[in-house]
Amino acid sequence: MAIALRGKSWIGLIVILTLVWTGVAFHAPRASAATTPFSDVAAGHWAEKHIAKLALQGLVKGDDKGLYSPNKSLSRQEAVVIAIRFMGMEDKVDSSAVVAFPDTFSVDNYFKSYVNFAFKQKLLNMTEEFELANKESGKAWGSSPATREWVSRLLVRAIGKEADATAAASSATSFADNTSIGSDYLGYVNVAVSNSLVKGIDGNKFDPKGTLTRASAATLFSRAESTISTSFSGQTTGIWLQVSPSQLKMLHSDGTITNYAVTDSTLFSRADSEKLLTIDGLKPYGKALVISTGDGAAAYAEQLDDTAQVKTVEGELVVVNSSKSLISLLEGEEVASYSFDAANAPSVTDSEGNAIALTDIPSNAKVKLIIDNFSSSQKILAVALTTSTVNKTGNGSIVSYDSALGTLMVKDDATGVAESRNIAATATIQKDGQYVNKTELKAGSSISYKVVNGQFAEIVITKAPSEAVTGYFFKADTTEMTIQYTTAPNSSDIKAKFYDKNVTVSIAGVADATLGHLFKGDHVQLTLNDAGVVTGIQVSDRSIQTLTGGVISSYVADDGIVVIKDANGNTDAYKINDSTRYDYNGTSITKANAQYYFVKGRKVDIGHSEGVLYFISFVSKYSGTVVTNDTTARVLTLKLSDGTTQSLTYGSPAVEIFGTTNATYSSIAVGDVVTAYLSGDQNNVVSVQVAKKAQLEVVSVDATANKLTAKNVTTGVATTWTLDSSVALYDENGAATTIGAMTAGGTINVSVLGNTLKSVTKVRITLGKVAAVDAGAGTIAVVPFGGASTTLNAGANVIVTKNGTTTGSLASVQAEDRVEVRANELGQTVVTVIAPVTKSVWYADAKTGTLHFLKSGTNADDSVSVSSTAYIHTGDTTLALTSLTNGNSVTVYVLRGKAVEIVKA
Known part of the structure; x- marks a missing residue:
């Protein structure tokens, strides 16, 4: 089905959709901000993603008033129609055929041909369904609500896993109400659950005889699409070559490329999310699907997998041969050539992401080629330079100057964009006609500047700070x-x-x-x-007052008055005006959509002043510090950010604690900072995520796929995260940075909520020899191996470890000590004094990076692994590992199992 969308409404779609239960065309409703074609499925509805997707695919439709009725029970006959459409077989249904069923088997006329076809396709079994109808004497089989176990059977058959269900028919599920599942359905429930098509409900129950809403049905069939290779009109798959606010470019498995326009109506999603998202959820080179409109625009775009379907090669550019569509690189001592599609020439960017022409790549530039590893074409998709090519002049104002890193952040007057760049070693700085030093670079100063190859080369200060x-x-x-x-x-x-x-x-x-x-x-x-x-x-x-944990007592829409009850049972009325803002768990929503949530008993947070409501936040989660966790009464009490407390009841919530497997509600401790998510009726906590900080070692970085893998050095357990725009990245100075700045072997501090990564901060590690210590002032001067002395402020909460003893003072640190200085995950300065060991060399193995010693005792270590960055020297002369020979006396400093300094006598 080719569906043309215009503006922000689905009017064009609704006109052509037909009733799922009558087959009659219906009229378009009024335009709304909804993301689905149905006026009763507001933006933000929990199932809007699945309803919208299935509507575009033609699987679900509405009634003659443009209503989907998401909360209405799904009937058996409706479920059959959706299943047949889901299998891509609706065009094979003979709607003109005369179908007759037994009198006890009642099906509405419109659905008879579908049900008959389902019998033929073995989606339904006549014996099973006629027997079911006989048991429900007096009820219409078709219009009766479909139960959860019945839909599980239908869905498993629709995805072709009947044999799996037969094999699993004798296996009990893990649900508490397993015995309530009909024996004829047990295998199907097992398969549906194992394929993540259906899930349990609160209290670890399956509720087999419970009914499904039409919203739930859309969710189930949407999830099931990953298990079946049905193709829908206008829907294609591939990998993203380009993701921009105006266009999506997709490479298909046959090597062809299609461009899809992005419009105001385009919907974005990810397979690992139940919600519609923004375009930021789409990642280049990851597998995806798109549903297009009749005019080539993308109506729906979904990220299926973030794994980049590309390979990369790096080298020095030899030549770009445009006539043969080849790029040749010098890789080590060999020259290799790679082809590109002249009709879809690869994008070329410098290290700042600036686009340049393929023919303008500087000679001998170091480049990285990103090559298609998905389709049959295997062509170059993109070229990335490792250096900047930016040359420009401009005027702006200084935002900040980092003397340690030598970087200057300037907000350009013409563009309004602030960017940080290095100051070139040969840069000139002028003020009032005189050459000055970098101390004159003060925030707020107006400047004119010249950038050469990405660095500030000339700076003229034209005005003092504002x-x-x-x-x-x-x-x-x-x-x-x-x-x-x-x-x-x-x-x-x-x-x-x-x-x-x-x-x-x-x-x-x-x-x-x-x-x-x-x-x-x-x-x-x-x-x-x-x-x-x-x-x-x-x-x-701020002058406004806030109230956290309030409850709506009443709401008078015509007068714009809402009455809120606080935690102590006191009520106050507040006036809503045109300036009042609304949000749902921090996400802004419109006043029109907010009307759905003004329901008595709804939990809210508000900001108010002099009886006027400035903002109202509708709550389905609370974040705060655990005051008590009564595991007997199952009540979790949190202290919220405004100082108030909120007591929340729970059953058996899912609990996420980073680094803890099989966490339960009893794992939540007093003092933990948590986010507790409420059930739909806001009566119980259904899941809890505990906020944690941890210091990890970077194992690998995939900047192309935005993947970061880091491990706990104590346990060795590694975690891989795919980073999106919600993850904050900071360098050692707290300034924003990119994933490309993270390096394998580096140390990072991470903040996580449950297992969800929230922020990453690079940790500056200073490794060297102590020059001086001032324990009273809390400062320590360190000469990094082979570098210049730097003074570090350890602060009042320093942690010093020396000879196996930990203290809270620098008093035990002495000049000439070798130390490692770093900040731990809590921001405390940690000083580790590295003890020296003197040994005699046997031989050095450069291939394995190991130094072997002559044994000095029966239990003495006879070798040590040498860090690739180890400082090996005699006096001020740096040595190679291989220069250490039999009989040499060396003093070795070992940190976490690796030699970081070796001093030859």
Whole structure:
């Protein structure tokens, strides 16, 4: 089915859809912001992804009012129709044939031909279904609700796993109500569960006789699509070559390439998520599917697998032969050539992601070729340079200067974009016509600059940092473009300043803040330019009051009044106005969609002032610190961020704790920071994720596939994460960085919620010789191996380990000690003093990186693995491992089983 979509509505789709139970064409409903064609499935509905996908595939349809009725029970006859469409066999159903069933087997006329076809295809068994109808005397077989066990059987047959069900017919499930599952259904339930098609419900029950809603049915059939190779009209598969806000480019298995336009109606999803997502969920070179419209646009795009279906080769460019569509590289001592498709030339980017022409790659440039390993073509898909090719001039303002790294972040006046670059070693810096040093590079200064090969080569400081004023926000006049404020709280002396059209707003905890996020009474700092125009607004304090863990008592939509009861049973009424903002667990929703959640008993968090509701957040989870965990009464009490407590009941929730297998509710300890997710009725906790911090060693990095593998050095257990835009990445100084900056063997501190990675911070490790120690000031000067002395502030909570003893002071550290200094996962400075051992060399094995010693005792170690970065020297002269020969006396410093320094006498 080719489906054309326009704008943000599904009107064109709805006109051509037919009733699932009558087959009659119906009228389009009014346009809405819904992501499905059905007006009763609002954006944010828990099954919207599956309903939308199946609607585009033509598997599910609505009624003559544009309603899907997601909460209505799925009938048996409706389930049969969806199953036949799911198998791609609807065109084989003879709707004109006259079908007769026994009087006890009642099926509505529209569905008779489908049910008859299902019997022929052995989706249904006549003996089973006629017997079922006889047992339900007085009920219509077709319009009766389909049970969970009955749909499991239908679904397993639809995916062709009847034989598996027969083999599993005698095996009990792990559900608490296993004995309630009919013996004829047991094998099918086993197969459906093992293939992740159906899941249990609260209390580890399957509820076999329970019915399915139409929303649940859409979810089941959507999940099952991964187990069957049915093709739907307009749907294709392949790997993404390009993912952009305007276009998706897909490579198919036969080597052909298709471009799909991205529109306002395009929906994005991932196979590992139950929800619709943003385009950020799509990863280049991963397997995917797309459902296209009649005009070549993508209606639905889903990431099936993040594993990059490519291989990479690196080398030095020899030549780009355009006439033969070949790129030749020098790899080591050999020259190898790789072909590309001239009609779809590979993209070429430098180290900053800037696109350049294939023919403009500099001679002898070091490049990485990304080559198709998915289709039959095996062509070059992309070329990445390891250096920058950016050359430009511009004007901007300094955001920050990092003297340790030699990097300068500048916000460009023309683009408004802030970017960080290295300052070239030969760069010149001028101010007032004089050459000055880098200490003049202060935040807020205006500069003109020249960039050569990605580095600042020339900087001219044209203006000192901007002026700033503080006050209390009154309002933003968007007509006159003024910020109105007072110098004291609740003052009637209102002042005003014009604001720049590109004014920035910064509020802690609010991403992409705008003027609309400012509240009357906010304590603000206004940054002004030379003309006195506001260019930046920083909120330092909020005047609104917040209430966490409230419950809606009543709601009067016509008057815009909502009554909220707090945790102590006190109620207050709040006025909703045009400035009130709404969100569902932190995700903004429209006022229209928020109306569905204004239900008595619904848990909410609110922000209010003087009886006006500034924001309301509808809650299905709570985050806080565990105060008590009563495992007998099964009540979890959390202290929330506003200081209030919330007591939550639970049954047998799923519990995720990083590094802990088989965690249960009893694993949750007082003091743990957790996020507890509530059931649909908000009455019970169904899952808990515990927040943890850990220090890990990087095992491998796949920047192309955004995969990071790291291990716990104590247990050796490794974890692989696929990083998306939600994972924050920081360098050693806390500045934002990319996955490409992570290196194998490096140390990182990670923050995880359950097993979900939230942030990664590179850990700076200083390894060297102590030059001086000031225990009182908490500082230690270290000379890194082969480097210059650097002074480190260990702080008050230092942890020092020396000779197997751990202390909280630097007093035990002495000059000439070899140390490793790092920050642990909690931010504490850890100083490890490395003890020296003097031995006599037997021989050095450079191939294995091992140094063998002459034994000094029966139990003495006779060899040590040498770190690839070990400092091997005599005096200030650096030596090769192979220069250590039989009889040499050496002093060896070993850290975590590897020699990091070897001093030859």
